[in-house]
Amino acid sequence: MENAAIAFVDLELPNVVFLLLVGFVGGLVSGFIGSGGAFVLTPAMMSMGVAGVVAVASNMCHKFPKALVGAFKRYKYGQVDVKLGLVMAVSASVGVWVGADIQHAVKANFGEAGSSLYVSVAFALVLAIVGGVVLRDALRLHRTGRAHEDEETSRLAKWVQSVEIPGTMLRFKTADIRVSALFTLPVGFATGMLAATIAVGGFIGVPGMIYVLGVPSLVGTATELVIAFVMGLGGTVTYALHGLVDIRLAMIILAGSLFGIQLGAIGTTYVKPYMVKVVMASIMLIVAVSRGLIIPVYLTQLGWLGLSAKMLEFLRDTSFMFMIAALLTGAIIIVGAMIRGHRDHKLSLAKEKAAMR
Amino acid sequence: MDMQGRPYGKLAISGVISLSLYLLLFFYEDQVMANYTRTDGFYPALPVVTALAFSFAHGSFTAYFWEMLGVRGRHEKGTN
Numbered sequence: 001m002e003n004a005a006i007a008f009v010d011l012e013l014p015n016v017v018f019l020l021l022v023g024f025v026g027g028l029v030s031g032f033i034g035s036g037g038a039f040v041l042t043p044a045m046m047s048m049g050v051a052g053v054v055a056v057a058s059n060m061c062h063k064f065p066k067a068l069v070g071a072f073k074r075y076k077y078g079q080v081d082v083k084l085g086l087v088m089a090v091s092a093s094v095g096v097w098v099g100a101d102i103q104h105a106v107k108a109n110f111g112e113a114g115s116s117l118y119v120s121v122a123f124a125l126v127l128a129i130v131g132g133v134v135l136r137d138a139l140r141l142h143r144t145g146r147a148h149e150d151e152e153t154s155r156l157a158k159w160v161q162s163v164e165i166p167g168t169m170l171r172f173k174t175a176d177i178r179v180s181a182l183f184t185l186p187v188g189f190a191t192g193m194l195a196a197t198i199a200v201g202g203f204i205g206v207p208g209m210i211y212v213l214g215v216p217s218l219v220g221t222a223t224e225l226v227i228a229f230v231m232g233l234g235g236t237v238t239y240a241l242h243g244l245v246d247i248r249l250a251m252i253i254l255a256g257s258l259f260g261i262q263l264g265a266i267g268t269t270y271v272k273p274y275m276v277k278v279v280m281a282s283i284m285l286i287v288a289v290s291r292g293l294i295i296p297v298y299l300t301q302l303g304w305l306g307l308s309a310k311m312l313e314f315l316r317d318t319s320f321m322f323m324i325a326a327l328l329t330g331a332i333i334i335v336g337a338m339i340r341g342h343r344d345h346k347l348s349l350a351k352e353k354a355a356m357r
Numbered sequence: 358m359d360m361q362g363r364p365y366g367k368l369a370i371s372g373v374i375s376l377s378l379y380l381l382l383f384f385y386e387d388q389v390m391a392n393y394t395r396t397d398g399f400y401p402a403l404p405v406v407t408a409l410a411f412s413f414a415h416g417s418f419t420a421y422f423w424e425m426l427g428v429r430g431r432h433e434k435g436t437n
Contacts (some may be wrong), residue, residue: 008390065412075422077430101411105395243394247404251382251411256421258412266423268409269431345431 008054010245015048016252022327023062023256029330030257031264033280034224035202036330038063039287040201040323041253045226047320056199057239058128061250063087064232066257073265074222081174081219083158084209085226086186087181092201092227093234095192113301120298123198123291131284137211137246139276151273157214175215176224188214188227202228203284240303267334270341275333280298290322304338367423374416382407 022044026037038059045055074080107115141151153161165180172178187208195201202224209220239245268276297312297319299305307315382389401410423429 008394061408065408065416068409069412070414071417072416077432093397108364190369234403236405237401240404241396243396243401245393245404246387247389247393248382250404251379252410254408254411255379255415259422260413261420261429262423266430341431 003061005053008097009049009254010184011248018044019252019296021248021257022219022324023253024260024333025327026253027066027070027257027260027262028230028264028267028334029064029081029260029279029283029327031261032221032267032334033071033264033276033330034221035200035228036283036327037257038199042328043320043323045249050246050249053239054244054249057236058246058249059199060232060235060239062253062257063247064236065254066261066268067228067232070261070265071222071229073262073277074225074268076264076267079221079222079268080226081172081215081223082226083170084172084184084215084219085186086230087170088191088205088209088214088223090206091229092184092192092195092231095189095194095201096196096231096234097191097192098189099196104195110302111312112266113298117295117298117302118292119197119316120294122194124288124295125290126194126198127203127284127288128202131281133211134207134277134280135285138274138281141274142275142352146274148271151217153214156210156212157210160212161214166327171251172215175209175219175292176214177214179213183213184321191227192231201231206280217276219269221276227279263336265340267338267341270345275317275337279330279333279337280290282333283326285321286326286329290319290326293319293322360417363425364421365400365425368418370424371414371418375411378411378414412428 011337019041022037022040026041034276041059042052042055042063046052046059050058063102071080071085075082075226103115103118106118110118139156160183161177161179163180163183168180169178170181170184187205189204190208191201194204205227206217206220209223210217216224236245293315296305296307297315300307300312319337391409392400395401
């Protein structure tokens with residue numbers, strides 16, 4: 001990673017406006033489910049001519065201050081388990097190192113296209129599986145009419161919490177769980193591995209905390225912001241040491257995303273945990289489709305498929321549109337749920353007042 | 358909507374600070390890019406410190422912005 005050959009782009013107004021908007025929507029989703037935005041922001045910057053490594057570095061540099069603001073806001077709502085976030089972040093950091101090593105090995109053996117293929121397959125597979133699990137749970141809650149009740153702990157998490165391994169037990173106050181570090185370690189490690197591979201560790205960290213450790217959804221998504229802060233800060237320092245951060249891009253995205261993250265965090269106080277699962281599942285599954293669509297492009301680059309240039313362009317464009325659709329779908333569900341929640345809250349307050357008269 | 362207790366003053370102050378930071382960043386764009394991509398000495402700390410400064414200033418501004426519009430969390434003052 002050297003910056004000698006890196007040319008930083010000239011900023012044009014349409015690009016700035018686009019980054020502000022994507023930053024806002026990404027922030028809104030992050031404030032609500034703990035992560036999101038990076039999967040659109042990095043390719044969006046690259047399509048503007050920003051070098052891939054600078055796009056990743058600049059995304060990191062907007063991620064940690066955004067996560068800090070979001071974590072602080074949600075801490076005020078009593079949703080952040082700082083200790084859990086830090087414990088997860090430590091093992092996630094190890095996961096990042098291992099994930100990055102695997103990436104380097106794939107790139108050295110199969111080249112740029114092979115590395116991109118590996119990332120896309122990992123993206124599509126992990127998101128399809130984890131998104132499918134979250135969607136199944138959300139549908140089950142909806143079908144059984146328990147969507148608006150408080151959530152219950154999964155069977156797996158109940159078992160995890162029942163395992164007593166002396167000397168490794170950790171108590172997390174806000175999450176209200178007591179589990180062995182031997183269970184938090186692999187969840188954190190997987191979060192880091194995914195973060196190093198597809199840049200969105202939260203897509204495994206949050207479901208892992210909810211379904212494996214038994215952390216309530218709202219606490220899980222809020223705690224993910226602590227993990228994102230630690231990892232984003234570490235990533236920024238690493239890239240800054242190589243002079244790869246474009247501070248202008250990072251601060252433009254931050255300008256939009258801080259409006260979004262405040263709104264997303266506020267939104268969590270008006271919805272039931274079920275809604276968090278609906279948003280997560282929707283985004284993950286649409287992104288999985290987006291990444292699935294791009295796989296034939298890399299297979300062609302590797303010479304394993306023979307698609308025409310027109311078809312490749314179509315797949316690339318459709319894939320990017322799906323990414324944007326994922327973010328917008330999440331944002332629309334969040335805003336809709338917020339408005340409904342706010343209206344219900346006002347109605348119940350009015351009823352209380354009327355009853356007191 | 359209850360217009361009392363809206364943080365107009367705080368919004369204005371944080372807004373001016375945030376806007377000033379952005380103006381400085383883009384007014385001195387060339388110097389900023391030249392120094393912020395240096396890899397010697399303490400220069401790599403510049404992006405980190407800058408991001409933190411922006412997050413405090415702009416983070417406060419955005420918080421007051423939504424509060425001024427009456428968009429508050431369920432348990433925050435002004436909604437109950």
